Amino acid sequence: MPVVTVLLLAAAVLVWPPKHGRHRLHAIAPTVPRARRRRPLPRPSSAVLAVAGACVGWSVLGAGGAIANAVLCVTCWRRWHSRRAVRRRAQLTEGMVGALTALVAELKIGAHPATAAERAAIDAEPQAAKAMIAVASAAKLGGEVDRVLLDKAHEEPSLRTVLARLGHAWRLSGRHGLPLAEVVDAVRRDLEERIRFTKQVHARMAGPRASAAVLATLPEVGVLLGEAMEAHPLHVLADTAIGQFALVLGALFICGGVLWSAKLTEHPVAP
Structure with missing residues (x-):
């Protein structure tokens, strides 16, 4: 008996009429739905991305990985922000x-x-x-x-x-x-x-930009090939002092090359 009472009360709550009269008016004469404005998603700052990248790098490759991944994340954020600004200006x-x-x-x-x-x-x-x-x-x-x-x-x-x-x-x-x-x-x-x-200039620079992107990914590809060949480069990078130094230095070289090639290929002229 208590179970039946609870079920009946739940059904009564489900079919209870809305509190406000405007809902009843909408049911009688439905209006045209208003277009919902899409709220822009919050964009993370470079500091937030650097901290997040450092945490991920620390968990995988230690202190050197934290520094390297933070630098890579900030560089990627700057490149995205720069390309967005160029498109907006155009x-x-x-x-x-x-x-x-x-x-x-x-x-x-x-x-x-x-x-x-x-x-x-x-x-x-x-x-x-x-x-x-x-x-x-x-x-x-x-x-x-x-x-x-x-x-x-x-x-x-x-x-x-x-x-x-x-x-x-x-x-x-x-x-x-x-x-x-x-x-x-x-x-x-x-x-x-x-x-x-x-x-015209940006179209002609498509080839150099693609070459720069390929060159930036070659070190990562080399590390993956080394792991596939059981050379264990990740062990060297994560557990040795020379590996940690090489990891940070390599990340700095990659980011410097990406930013310099972007300066040469994406900002030759401005309208």
Whole structure:
């Protein structure tokens, strides 16, 4: 009898109506579900990765392994962060080119700079739209648009060069009476050529980047081959003083080569 009572109480709890009336209203007239915003995942810092890598290295190869693995983890994190920054800068520059294209088109048909900037901001990328809105606000109030652009350049490091060029071009147009549309169009064409040249250079550097990646993995492959041949290189690296020193020195050489090759192959030019 107590078991039946407990089951009935559990069933009553399951079918109990919701407490808030809004749930009943949703059941009667369901609304369109709102799109959930994806929260960005927390990114670990280089210090956290270094500590985690050191713990793993210590458990496998001792003190030398801790130092070597920490250096490798920090280097990998820096490489990922650097490549992400390069891609972001390229995307923002391309978005700014699109906004300048719309701005020039509006200026050429005789629109006021404030109106042209507002229309250019409609379909622009978020960062480019912010710049166009700042231009429109300054132009409406009769302010110094070039100074606004130069101030905006310091707020967005990825667009610092682009906004600085646009600000200087705007100042040149106002100081010497040059057609604003032609001056801005010159900045746009220059950015397009820089983007095209940068893409060509990065494409030609794909081979050297692949070679650098292969060279960076050769020491690890050699250690694995030594273990397969029963030469026990891991024992030498983990249990001898010369092995610990060689492990740290090898990791430093690998990381130095990776960073130097990245500097030579991934940052030859910047749009």
